[in-house]
Amino acid sequence: LERERFLRDVKVKESVIALIGNEGGWSQKEVEMAQKYGFITVGLGNRILRAEVAPVVISSLILFKSGDLG
Amino acid sequence: LERERFLRDVKVKESVIALIGNEGGWSQKEVEMAQKYGFITVGLGNRILRAEVAPVVISSLILFKSGDLG
Numbered sequence: 001l002e003r004e005r006f007l008r009d010v011k012v013k014e015s016v017i018a019l020i021g022n023e024g025g026w027s028q029k030e031v032e033m034a035q036k037y038g039f040i041t042v043g044l045g046n047r048i049l050r051a052e053v054a055p056v057v058i059s060s061l062i063l064f065k066s067g068d069l070g
Numbered sequence: 071l072e073r074e075r076f077l078r079d080v081k082v083k084e085s086v087i088a089l090i091g092n093e094g095g096w097s098q099k100e101v102e103m104a105q106k107y108g109f110i111t112v113g114l115g116n117r118i119l120r121a122e123v124a125p126v127v128i129s130s131l132i133l134f135k136s137g138d139l140g
Contacts, residue, residue, distance in 0.1 A: 006140060007140040008134070008137075008140050044139055044140050045138065045139050056123055056126045056130070057130040057139070060126070060130040060131055061134050061139070061140045063117075064134060067078075068115065069127070070115060
């Protein structure tokens with residue numbers, strides 16, 4: 001799956017909805033559906049995160065980028 | 071407890087050891103003992119994190135700062 005952007009490269013808005021893929025990753029069809037509704041795709045780098053850890057990691061990074069944590 | 075610095079304000083080295091307080095927070099004596107061994111104190115902002123979530127959050131932010139995640 002092509003991901004041209006990383007989380008560090010995008011600007012965080014005041015309100016964010018993050019969709020997190022399942023353990024198998026996103027299908028092309030799912031990505032296109034999300035993009036149709038205005039979501040953008042970002043990667044987190046080379047690490048593969050466990051499904052129960054990913055939401056905490058992503059929330060942490062979004063809050064950090066917004067200046068609201070860390 | 072005085073914390074003059076936040077995680078975002080400190081430089082992350084190649085290797086980091088993070089000590090995370092218990093739910094009651096650090097005592098002055100514990101802080102002084104850690105500082106004696108070269109640890110620095112940093113805050114994460116106003117959020118109070120659950121003890122089982124804090125390590126994931128802190129690891130995420132350290133890796134993000136080092137360019138290794140996100």
